[in-house]
Amino acid sequence: MSLKPEEVEKIAGLAKLELAEDEKESFREQISSILDYVGKLAKADIGGADPMSHSVPMLNVLREDTVAACGKETRDAVVDAFPESESDMLKVKAVFS
Amino acid sequence: MDTKALTAAEIAAGLKKGDFSSREITEAYLKTAKSHSGDTHAFVVVDEDGALAAADESDSRRSKGGPVSRLDGVPVAVKDNMLVAGRRATAGSAILKDYVASYDATVVARMRQAGMPVLGHTNMDEYAMGSSTETSCHGPTRNPWDTERVPGGSSGGSAVAVAEGSAPLALGSDTGGSIRQPAALCGTVGFKPTYGRVSRYGLIALASSLDQIGPFARSVRDAADLLAVIEGRDPNDSTSVDLQTDWALPETYKDRLDGLKIGIPKEYFISGMEEGVEKAVQSAIRRFEELGAEIREISLPHSDFALAVYYILMPCEASSNLARFDGMRYGARVPAATLEETYRKSRGQGFGKEARRRIMLGTYALSAGYYDAYYLRALKVRRLIADDFIRAFTSVDCILSPTSPTVAWKLGEMLDDPLSMYLQDVFTVSVNVAGLPAISVPCGFSQGMPVGLQLIGRHFGDKTVLEAAYAFEQASGGFGEFVPAKGATSRQ
Numbered sequence: 001m002s003l004k005p006e007e008v009e010k011i012a013g014l015a016k017l018e019l020a021e022d023e024k025e026s027f028r029e030q031i032s033s034i035l036d037y038v039g040k041l042a043k044a045d046i047g048g049a050d051p052m053s054h055s056v057p058m059l060n061v062l063r064e065d066t067v068a069a070c071g072k073e074t075r076d077a078v079v080d081a082f083p084e085s086e087s088d089m090l091k092v093k094a095v096f097s
Numbered sequence: 098m099d100t101k102a103l104t105a106a107e108i109a110a111g112l113k114k115g116d117f118s119s120r121e122i123t124e125a126y127l128k129t130a131k132s133h134s135g136d137t138h139a140f141v142v143v144d145e146d147g148a149l150a151a152a153d154e155s156d157s158r159r160s161k162g163g164p165v166s167r168l169d170g171v172p173v174a175v176k177d178n179m180l181v182a183g184r185r186a187t188a189g190s191a192i193l194k195d196y197v198a199s200y201d202a203t204v205v206a207r208m209r210q211a212g213m214p215v216l217g218h219t220n221m222d223e224y225a226m227g228s229s230t231e232t233s234c235h236g237p238t239r240n241p242w243d244t245e246r247v248p249g250g251s252s253g254g255s256a257v258a259v260a261e262g263s264a265p266l267a268l269g270s271d272t273g274g275s276i277r278q279p280a281a282l283c284g285t286v287g288f289k290p291t292y293g294r295v296s297r298y299g300l301i302a303l304a305s306s307l308d309q310i311g312p313f314a315r316s317v318r319d320a321a322d323l324l325a326v327i328e329g330r331d332p333n334d335s336t337s338v339d340l341q342t343d344w345a346l347p348e349t350y351k352d353r354l355d356g357l358k359i360g361i362p363k364e365y366f367i368s369g370m371e372e373g374v375e376k377a378v379q380s381a382i383r384r385f386e387e388l389g390a391e392i393r394e395i396s397l398p399h400s401d402f403a404l405a406v407y408y409i410l411m412p413c414e415a416s417s418n419l420a421r422f423d424g425m426r427y428g429a430r431v432p433a434a435t436l437e438e439t440y441r442k443s444r445g446q447g448f449g450k451e452a453r454r455r456i457m458l459g460t461y462a463l464s465a466g467y468y469d470a471y472y473l474r475a476l477k478v479r480r481l482i483a484d485d486f487i488r489a490f491t492s493v494d495c496i497l498s499p500t501s502p503t504v505a506w507k508l509g510e511m512l513d514d515p516l517s518m519y520l521q522d523v524f525t526v527s528v529n530v531a532g533l534p535a536i537s538v539p540c541g542f543s544q545g546m547p548v549g550l551q552l553i554g555r556h557f558g559d560k561t562v563l564e565a566a567y568a569f570e571q572a573s574g575g576f577g578e579f580v581p582a583k584g585a586t587s588r589q
Contacts, residue, residue: 015460017453018445030515038405044478051476054306055532056293061335077199083430093436
């Protein structure tokens, strides 16, 4: 299969990725050829096979809804990692505008 | 001190006898690691202060007669996607170039608890996406056997560190072969434990249902010893499981393999394999027979679909896992007029080519209208692949194959041909898809480069795999043959 240029734009939009102009074409070709390859799964006789998301049983892990303490050092490290901050607050662009 | 000639077990014994201190041995490895920074480039960063502080603590504990663990004072390197509190962890990505971890990964905490100094972080393909360690934002790592060649990947830095004597032990992560394949290409032992055996807490995720942390070592025994330190249930990783404690470390292993049944999958020995690789593996099979193992041909009928399943599931999970890197709470932010534009620019400029390619692929396969045809179908074929193994393991105890179809290739050879690069994972991905344990041990040479053989075990049959590999290693003379002759040859 061959992806269309507008499909590449659409996926990049969904993935929130800015792509360089020259990359759009090389990605289109490369992703198309990978999709061709993985398309061979259409030939697999899946019968009534159960989808397998994990190789171990997935169980919910629950705990009391209480705040777990965290040391000052850890807290500071998290705050220091903010790309932009004002005092100790994380600064972001307006979500609703 | 010749760090290239030492196993972790020998270091542990030397520390116990007082032949050297942990500080001395740690200094020797730090020195080797730094001396190779310009040629093989195994390490992204060497943590001299942290390693020596831990070494001193171990020495002081030992001199006071305090409790010491089996690997107390033995240094170890970790892949750059594992968090060490207060240290950078970049996963080879520019978007995390200045990220400093706020906590220890569980594996790191357990090694710290065991008194093991962490030498630093080793290089890797960006987000562990690759088979050559060329996609790192820190530049490529080179194979110590021939610096014109790749070390394999994605845990190439850890494999090289162990092969060249910059670390006696190292941790890697394996999503589709990222421990076993570089181990094979660099002539070291690399073990991917059963999924769920080792906690992934504090591992920067690639594909959560496939990722597993495991050891690189000079010997099978060393790999088993390190596994014993890091394994076990962790409340912070819901997929980690309670282990039975009946597992013995290698001094109790046998030198013979009488009664062991080893399966050879006929689907793995068909086409595309380098002649020298096949020869080395065939002679290893004869060695297993001499050790008393019974060799049987088996069939894994859905093998041909494994790579396709993997290259759907992995990018789908990766596209979801990497959604968190959006320039908001941590990592690099590229400022723009709107929130949406900030996301697009931060991610577009922060992620390298291969990461973006896989995010695109995963996003496409999960998008409306394609989910059933790709993701859901891949999950169903995944079941068939896992069932193939369950069926095979009713008649054999482990399965043998080459680790990689070829030896290490030249840098740049496949960088712009992602599909060819992906085909290098053909023997390793099924193991992750089914969640099984598998080891790669060196078994010979082709074109003067090391060849690895893979042994796959039953779900949580890690011990059987280690025992078989141990007997093979003993019979074939151990790691002595697999030391890069003069270390890194200089770049031309």
